[in-house]
Amino acid sequence: xxxxxxxxxxxxxxxxxxxxxxxxxxxxxxxIHGIDPSVVAIVRSSGAWIDPAGLAPGADVLARxxxxxxxxxxxxxxxxxxxxxxxxxxxxxxxxxxxxxxxLGRGIPVVTANKGPLVVAYRELTELARAKGVxxxxxxxxxxxxxxxxxxxxxxxxxxxxxxxxxxxxxxxxILTRMAEEGLGFEPALDEARELGYAExxxxxxxxxxxxxxxxxxxxxxxxxxxxxLGDVATTGIRSVSGAAMRLxxxxxxxxxxxxxxxxxxxxxxxxxxxxxxxxxNVNGTLNVVRYTTEHAGAFTLVGKGAGGRxxxxxxxxxxxxxxxxxxxxxxxx
Amino acid sequence: xxxxxxxxxxxxxxxxxxxxxxxxxxxxxxxIHGIDPSVVAIVRSSGAWIDPAGLAPGADVLARxxxxxxxxxxxxxxxxxxxxxxxxxxxxxxxxxxxxxxxLGRGIPVVTANKGPLVVAYRELTELARAKGVxxxxxxxxxxxxxxxxxxxxxxxxxxxxxxxxxxxxxxxxILTRMAEEGLGFEPALDEARELGYAExxxxxxxxxxxxxxxxxxxxxxxxxxxxxLGDVATTGIRSVSGAAMRLxxxxxxxxxxxxxxxxxxxxxxxxxxxxxxxxxNVNGTLNVVRYTTEHAGAFTLVGKGAGGRxxxxxxxxxxxxxxxxxxxxxxxx
Numbered sequence: 001x002x003x004x005x006x007x008x009x010x011x012x013x014x015x016x017x018x019x020x021x022x023x024x025x026x027x028x029x030x031x032i033h034g035i036d037p038s039v040v041a042i043v044r045s046s047g048a049w050i051d052p053a054g055l056a057p058g059a060d061v062l063a064r065x066x067x068x069x070x071x072x073x074x075x076x077x078x079x080x081x082x083x084x085x086x087x088x089x090x091x092x093x094x095x096x097x098x099x100x101x102x103x104l105g106r107g108i109p110v111v112t113a114n115k116g117p118l119v120v121a122y123r124e125l126t127e128l129a130r131a132k133g134v135x136x137x138x139x140x141x142x143x144x145x146x147x148x149x150x151x152x153x154x155x156x157x158x159x160x161x162x163x164x165x166x167x168x169x170x171x172x173x174x175i176l177t178r179m180a181e182e183g184l185g186f187e188p189a190l191d192e193a194r195e196l197g198y199a200e201x202x203x204x205x206x207x208x209x210x211x212x213x214x215x216x217x218x219x220x221x222x223x224x225x226x227x228x229x230l231g232d233v234a235t236t237g238i239r240s241v242s243g244a245a246m247r248l249x250x251x252x253x254x255x256x257x258x259x260x261x262x263x264x265x266x267x268x269x270x271x272x273x274x275x276x277x278x279x280x281x282n283v284n285g286t287l288n289v290v291r292y293t294t295e296h297a298g299a300f301t302l303v304g305k306g307a308g309g310r311x312x313x314x315x316x317x318x319x320x321x322x323x324x325x326x327x328x329x330x331x332x333x334x
Numbered sequence: 335x336x337x338x339x340x341x342x343x344x345x346x347x348x349x350x351x352x353x354x355x356x357x358x359x360x361x362x363x364x365x366i367h368g369i370d371p372s373v374v375a376i377v378r379s380s381g382a383w384i385d386p387a388g389l390a391p392g393a394d395v396l397a398r399x400x401x402x403x404x405x406x407x408x409x410x411x412x413x414x415x416x417x418x419x420x421x422x423x424x425x426x427x428x429x430x431x432x433x434x435x436x437x438l439g440r441g442i443p444v445v446t447a448n449k450g451p452l453v454v455a456y457r458e459l460t461e462l463a464r465a466k467g468v469x470x471x472x473x474x475x476x477x478x479x480x481x482x483x484x485x486x487x488x489x490x491x492x493x494x495x496x497x498x499x500x501x502x503x504x505x506x507x508x509i510l511t512r513m514a515e516e517g518l519g520f521e522p523a524l525d526e527a528r529e530l531g532y533a534e535x536x537x538x539x540x541x542x543x544x545x546x547x548x549x550x551x552x553x554x555x556x557x558x559x560x561x562x563x564l565g566d567v568a569t570t571g572i573r574s575v576s577g578a579a580m581r582l583x584x585x586x587x588x589x590x591x592x593x594x595x596x597x598x599x600x601x602x603x604x605x606x607x608x609x610x611x612x613x614x615x616n617v618n619g620t621l622n623v624v625r626y627t628t629e630h631a632g633a634f635t636l637v638g639k640g641a642g643g644r645x646x647x648x649x650x651x652x653x654x655x656x657x658x659x660x661x662x663x664x665x666x667x668x
């Protein structure tokens with residue numbers, strides 16, 4: 001049994017769910033994957049709680065806080081793995097960028113669901129991980145629970161992916177779905193999304209396309225080997241989609257969806273588009289979908305839950321298993 | 335660069351496409367995955383062609399045939415990997431069962447797209463592979479190009495799959511699609527499938543559900559840890575689906591699809607069912623789809639090409655890479 005000491009940076013919905021699942025799935029992680037993970041540090045902007053014996057989920061993580069900047073702790077805390085779930089900052093990379101730099105720099109594997117560091121410094125961080133010979137995995141950063149990156153990396157090596165299309169933002173897809181279903185305008189549908197907790201008070205990242213554009217950058221760089229930044233993605237949000245356009249599309253057998261697209265070259269784009277209602281890209285509600293077009297085997301389309309603390313936590317856990325299990329992701333010794 | 339000497343058993347559409355892709359993708363296999371595969375033996379029922387220097391695709395494989403029973407060659411030919419693409423026999427396992435037994439028995443990794451040996455002897459073969467410590471991979475046996483098994487094994491370790499549903503036979507799905515689209519009866523739609531090469535002269539395996547049932551057995555045993563055989567799957571085909579039932583379903587917003595289903599316990603089933611037209615399971619034409627329901631993250635649905643020589647060959651190649659690459663499927667040293 002391999003003990004895995006995890007330092008957890010950020011303690012929001014995904015981190016709390018991840019911590020819970022580590023506890024609830026302990027037997028499965030031990031018996032199938034041969035690992036015994038424990039959270040030995042929880043680091044938040046307000047302080048850190050460190051216990052080499054392991055911290056239980058649900059405990060009051062402020063009770064025994066210790067001072068210390070998150071980035072400094074990433075450079076010093078005794079652990080086998082850093083999990084970065086700090087808040088996203090697409091402009092600077094935020095504190096997550098410095099945490100990831102410091103951890104990889106000292107040869108500690110990093111698993112992250114934070115788009116910020118990847119959008120700002122994809123090449124730098126992946127090259128640093130390669131130079132140090134440590135895993136750097138970020139499945140949770142794109143489309144929540146859906147294993148978009150791992151589908152490519154681990155399941156399609158016999159194919160070359162030439163194009164990626166997807167619906168990568170559940171909030172805007174929920175709004176578009178409700179506009180079509182109920183004949184609502186954009187603002188009432190946004191209000192409904194807010195009431196249900198699907199949209200933030202400031203919904204700009206979701207409805208103006210920036211969140212989807214960040215995911216396009218990560219997919220383009222990782223799956224297609226490109227070197228894009230956020231400014232390279234032509235991004236249009238859904239604020240100007242009218243109820244009239246919705247009705248017209250529906251009458252003609254189409255849905256309007258915020259489609260993200262990128263190929264091996266040419267422009268990357270996020271924009272509202274007409275999608276045939278029978279298309280696999282036409283998913284409803286908060287679902288996400290990614291479609292890989294390949295050289296030899298046509299398209300593969302994967303649909304699943306693109307958000308949610310518990311759902312995204314499973315993507316983080318998959319990467320933790322991959323990064324640390326002596327048996328690999330498949331849980332087999334051979 | 336790791337040389338990989340492949341002994342190829344069977345030389346039908348999938349095997350020929352696999353052989354071609356090995357040649358066309360040689361640079362990618364070398365640079366990304368660090369392997370240099372060559373086919374050193376092609377073994378068919380009519381004879382074998384063996385050349386340790388490697389056989390080129392497209393050559394006349396009968397030109398220098400050597401005698402020898404396939405199973406005996408599996409026990410003796412000098413190679414690093416056996417790929418079994420011999421014809422499927424769901425009742426006995428066919429020659430592929432003996433080939434796989436002999437190869438694993440001498441410690442040679444096996445990649446197969448042949449359902450027969452898996453349906454007849456899943457436990458025996460997987461336990462033999464484990465005992466010998468060699469890879470035994472069979473992605474191509476279920477749903478052609480679609481990485482159904484690998485999605486579970488390599489991408490969802492953070493989740494426990496509790497149920498599998500799918501459309502696992504492209505021929506019957508094509509027939510049902512055409513019946514709905516054109517108001518055809520079963521027989522005319524079957525004739526059209528035959529003309530397009532989607533159905534065999536004897537279509538029983540496809541339209542009576544046995545092919546889908548075999549895939550359910552493999553999914554149940556591999557993904558859900560069950561120990562099912564073909565007789566355990568309650569199987570109904572599509573011969574009795576009437577045009578009238580099709581129309582009625584369509585009017586009410588449903589499609590009729592040959593749905594395969596199995597859970598952690600209870601009965602496994604293949605039968606025509608009503609599927610909401612907006613469901614992700616409602617795929618058209620020869621597409622296949624598999625849906626995994628998980629404990630923590632809802633459902634994941636993967637759609638792709640469920641048949642075709644070139645398409646299925648990519649699933650075989652993915653397994654060959656996984657079984658032999660020193661860098662793993664992701665093509666990374668770390």
